[in-house]
Amino acid sequence: MKKITKIAFALLLVAGVSMNAQTALKNGSVTYSMTMPGAGEEMAAMGESTITVHFNDKTQATDMSMMGGMMLMKTIVPIANEKESKMTVEVMGMKYEITDAGEAASKNTNGLSNLDNAKEIVYDKKDTKEIVGFKCYKATVSMNDGTTSIFYITEAIAPQAQKEDAKVKLSGYPLEMTVQTAQGDMVMKATKFSKEVPADAFKVGEGFTKITMEEFQKQMGGM
Numbered sequence: 701m702k703k704i705t706k707i708a709f710a711l712l713l714v715a716g717v718s719m720n721a722q723t724a725l726k727n728g729s730v731t732y733s734m735t736m737p738g739a740g741e742e743m744a745a746m747g748e749s750t751i752t753v754h755f756n757d758k759t760q761a762t763d764m765s766m767m768g769g770m771m772l773m774k775t776i777v778p779i780a781n782e783k784e785s786k787m788t789v790e791v792m793g794m795k796y797e798i799t800d801a802g803e804a805a806s807k808n809t810n811g812l813s814n815l816d817n818a819k820e821i822v823y824d825k826k827d828t829k830e831i832v833g834f835k836c837y838k839a840t841v842s843m844n845d846g847t848t849s850i851f852y853i854t855e856a857i858a859p860q861a862q863k864e865d866a867k868v869k870l871s872g873y874p875l876e877m878t879v880q881t882a883q884g885d886m887v888m889k890a891t892k893f894s895k896e897v898p899a900d901a902f903k904v905g906e907g908f909t910k911i912t913m914e915e916f917q918k919q920m921g922g923m
Contacts, residue, residue: 725857727756729901730832730875731892734764736884751888754901761901775801776902788908789916796916797908817843821870831875832893839870847880857893 734749754761757779764773772790787801820842827838829852836852843849853872875890911919 725895727895727897728857729754729892729894729897730857730890732888733891735887737887750891754897756897759902774904776904786904788904791920795905795908796911797904798913798916799910800912817845819844823871829876832890834875834893836872836875839872839874841870849880850878852876 729752731750731752734751749764749766751765752763754763759776759778761774761776765771766773770791772788774786774788776786778784783802785802787798789796789798818841822840822842824838824840829836831852831854834854834856836854839851839853841849841851851870851874853870853874855872857873857875875893877886877888879886879888
């Protein structure tokens with residue numbers, strides 16, 4: 701369980717997809733299917749995984765369901781104020797709110813929203829595909845650590861902007877991603893888009909026990 705939990709946290713950070721775009725839709729929810737081909741037994745044990753990103757011009761929330769719904773994780777990140785981030789985890793009937801989630805968010809930022817490690821982005825607008833009704837084109841992102849990510853992006857969705865001092869900015873919102881991680885290639889593809897954001901998308905529900913990240917990881921290590 702401890703190894704699965706570590707993978708889940710790593711993927712949740714990578715899955716945050718607040719990108720810079722200059723057009724159209726500024727509110728919405730995107731649901732992705734997530735797979736890790738060839739990632740091994742740990743990922744296979746997680747079963748079906750889905751990620752839903754809710755966004756408006758002030759906040760982004762990422763919901764992840766793993767192990768067929770047995771593990772649910774949520775992050776709520778105010779734009780440009782990661783220190784106020786919140787995180788909840790529901791696993792094996794237990795519900796936790798990670799009290800120091802903001803510290804982790806401010807160090808890691810929200811996954812793909814931070815392209816500080818990107819060396820170069822190459823666009824190929826001739827390589828296109830339609831995903832959940834949006835025309836997308838290819839963007840190849842080369843990172844300073846030698847890894848490469850492949851995105852298919854649309855300029856029709858405009859989530860919250862990146863930090864002003866970001867060295868590299870993506871010109872659109874990704875609806876398909878193949879990202880190299882320590883656990884193997886992660887493939888996320890949008891399966892649904894909605895202009896409507898659920899009323900409780902940016903709220904922490906009831907019944908959660910407050911706990912630090914260190915305390916949570918120790919508990920998971922004992923299972």
